Amino acid sequence: MNKPSSPVPAVHAQPVATAADSRPERRRRMSAAGVAGLAIIALWMAAAVFGPWMLAKDSGDMGDAAVFAPMGGAHWLGTDYLGRDMFSRIVEGTRYTVGVALVATLCASFAGITLALLAAVRGGMIDALMSRSLDTLVSIPSKMFALLMVAAFGPSVPMLVLIAAIVYAPGAYRIARALAVNIGAMDYVTVARTRGEGTWYVMRREILPNIAGPMLSDLGLRFVYVVLLLAGMSFLGVGIQPPDADWGSLVRENIGGLSEAAPAIIAPALAIASLTIAVNLAIDALGGSHRRSE
Amino acid sequence: MNLLLARLIAQRVGTALLSLLAVSVIVFAITVLLPGDAAQQQLGQEATPETLAALRLEMGLTQSGPERYGHWLLGMLKGAPGQSLVSGQGVAEMIGERLPNSLLLALITAAISVPLALGLGIASAVWRGSWFDRGVTVGAVAVVSVPEFLVATLAVLIFAVKLKWLPALSYVNDIESVAQLLKAYALPVLCLCCVIVAQMMRMTRAAVIDQLRAPYIEMVLLKGAKRSRMVLAHALPNAVGPIANAVALSLSYLLGGVIIVETIFNYPGVAKLMIEGVTQRDMPLVQACAMLFCAAYLMLVTAADIFGILSNPRLRHP
Numbered sequence: 067m068n069k070p071s072s073p074v075p076a077v078h079a080q081p082v083a084t085a086a087d088s089r090p091e092r093r094r095r096m097s098a099a100g101v102a103g104l105a106i107i108a109l110w111m112a113a114a115v116f117g118p119w120m121l122a123k124d125s126g127d128m129g130d131a132a133v134f135a136p137m138g139g140a141h142w143l144g145t146d147y148l149g150r151d152m153f154s155r156i157v158e159g160t161r162y163t164v165g166v167a168l169v170a171t172l173c174a175s176f177a178g179i180t181l182a183l184l185a186a187v188r189g190g191m192i193d194a195l196m197s198r199s200l201d202t203l204v205s206i207p208s209k210m211f212a213l214l215m216v217a218a219f220g221p222s223v224p225m226l227v228l229i230a231a232i233v234y235a236p237g238a239y240r241i242a243r244a245l246a247v248n249i250g251a252m253d254y255v256t257v258a259r260t261r262g263e264g265t266w267y268v269m270r271r272e273i274l275p276n277i278a279g280p281m282l283s284d285l286g287l288r289f290v291y292v293v294l295l296l297a298g299m300s301f302l303g304v305g306i307q308p309p310d311a312d313w314g315s316l317v318r319e320n321i322g323g324l325s326e327a328a329p330a331i332i333a334p335a336l337a338i339a340s341l342t343i344a345v346n347l348a349i350d351a352l353g354g355s356h357r358r359s360e
Numbered sequence: 361m362n363l364l365l366a367r368l369i370a371q372r373v374g375t376a377l378l379s380l381l382a383v384s385v386i387v388f389a390i391t392v393l394l395p396g397d398a399a400q401q402q403l404g405q406e407a408t409p410e411t412l413a414a415l416r417l418e419m420g421l422t423q424s425g426p427e428r429y430g431h432w433l434l435g436m437l438k439g440a441p442g443q444s445l446v447s448g449q450g451v452a453e454m455i456g457e458r459l460p461n462s463l464l465l466a467l468i469t470a471a472i473s474v475p476l477a478l479g480l481g482i483a484s485a486v487w488r489g490s491w492f493d494r495g496v497t498v499g500a501v502a503v504v505s506v507p508e509f510l511v512a513t514l515a516v517l518i519f520a521v522k523l524k525w526l527p528a529l530s531y532v533n534d535i536e537s538v539a540q541l542l543k544a545y546a547l548p549v550l551c552l553c554c555v556i557v558a559q560m561m562r563m564t565r566a567a568v569i570d571q572l573r574a575p576y577i578e579m580v581l582l583k584g585a586k587r588s589r590m591v592l593a594h595a596l597p598n599a600v601g602p603i604a605n606a607v608a609l610s611l612s613y614l615l616g617g618v619i620i621v622e623t624i625f626n627y628p629g630v631a632k633l634m635i636e637g638v639t640q641r642d643m644p645l646v647q648a649c650a651m652l653f654c655a656a657y658l659m660l661v662t663a664a665d666i667f668g669i670l671s672n673p674r675l676r677h678p
Contacts, residue, residue: 210650
């Protein structure tokens with residue numbers, strides 16, 4: 067871990083406005099950008115949970131509408147390559163994009179943090195072994211690893227969750243370990259150990275609460291990476307498979323409408339952008355001053 | 361070049377080679393974990409046990425895992441990574457056919473994006489906090505946090521569909537004039553540049569600004585030097601190492617970006633070949649492409665580290 071520079075490039079966004087971070091009195095009132103970010107996240111979450119029930123029409127209904135219809139009229143966002151309502155397709159896709167990415171992110175962070183706490187508390191061989199093997203995993207570019215796994219095991223939803231979790235767990239591990247090692251050197255941890263508390267207790271009760279804040283904002287960033295990875299995979303046709311569609315597959319299946327400038331191709335891509343930018347804004351507003359490399 | 365420096369660099373190269381070996385183990389192990397085996401997959405469910413056994417023998421599947429890994433690695437090193445399961449063609453030829461196209465794309469992108477990103481990064485560091493700086497930074501953050509295919513589809517919509525300046529697909533095979541060459545490469549290169557420039561510009565800006573925090577810069581400021589002189593004459597020479605580091609790291613994003621760009625523009629490169637391999641589950645092809653990309657990635661990351669080591673004056677004059 068003592069390399070001159072980390073082999074993982076910093077992918078995440080730098081805070082746009084750093085001035086607001088350090089002043090405690092500004093914490094109370096959130097910036098407009100932060101509120102907008104949270105609102106967009108809430109909207110997409112609601113769409114993921116309640117969307118399918120709220121839709122008036124069946125999204126598979128091809129109706130009598132034209133293929134790649136423009137925006138307006140009966141179809142807010144036009145129609146797709148089969149004449150289906152694009153708005154319904156996007157709302158239906160939300161649960162794949164948001165849901166799958168959320169589960170994968172939680173798995174990655176949970177695995178990363180658990181291993182990191184174990185490494186920090188136990189130290190020695192366990193620490194060295196885990197750090198080395200996770201470093202190796204990081205030296206495969208994330209898309210490459212994902213493509214390999216899909217080539218071998220096929221693109222099922224549980225497989226995609228597993229792939230994203232494996233790809234992004236080392237990043238969470240690295241950050242959590244760096245934080246946990248610092249906390250582990252504190253006096254009260256030494257006291258707990260001397261008291262005869264077990265590894266599990268020290269991990270969960272002494273260290274975890276003290277790294278929870280930074281790890282939460284890391285969770286948000288990791289979610290953005292996972293969304294982008296999964297959307298990219300679906301766009302390449304090796305992610306969510308038809309008849310189901312996440313936003314990446316929606317862009318892929320409507321790529322034929324590009325020459326007609328159909329909203330069907332731009333709308334899902336913008337939906338992804340709105341989600342990832344909203345998460346970035348929300349992290350900035352909630353005091354994401356603990357940003358680090360992936 | 362002193363001994364300490366040489367040792368540090370040798371260490372980095374050694375670590376990179378070890379990582380590559382470990383990566384090859386992972387890449388190979390994923391296929392061993394495959395439910396069923398390649399022979400079964402190739403022949404389908406109706407294969408007779410005899411043909412299955414014959415094919416297994418021919419593909420070397422009767423050997424133990426480590427033995428097969430040894431053969432595979434040796435083949436990789438000799439440049440003979442086996443045959444495609446789908447077309448029966450040699451994987452080396454398939455990649456050899458496509459590799460020049462990908463390298464050309466990468467080369468053009470690098471030639472355009474490196475000067476542009478360095479210029480933007482240094483300029484926004486010089487005028488830090490200005491409207492120019494804010495605009496460039498927000499733009500870079502926006503490009504980085506949206507999917508690559510959004511940038512690509514928007515570029516096609518604007519330049520090919522609305523303005524009709526450029527073709528939406530690149531037809532690299534029937535290029536006869538310079539104008540055609542420019543037209544075919546313009547959009548793929550533009551999209552790749554967008555992503556790379558955003559990354560590189562942000563890292564360059566951070567590297568220069570990092571130098572601006574040093575006490576000697578405060579001294580320069582107190583002497584009454586102009587802001588541009590402070591950055592260009594004093595901070596920049598010291599930031600060369602971190603900037604070289606940033607350039608190498610950013611170029612490793614080419615590897616991820618190129619997959620999307622080659623697919624969307626139907627560009628006949630190695631990344632497109634790999635995607636075709638993945639959809640057809642042609643493992644020898646996928647493995648060879650993955651090793652190629654991982655090797656390139658490790659090379660760039662190691663180069664970045666070595667630049668970092670070389671640029672540290674404390675190591676040069678111990």
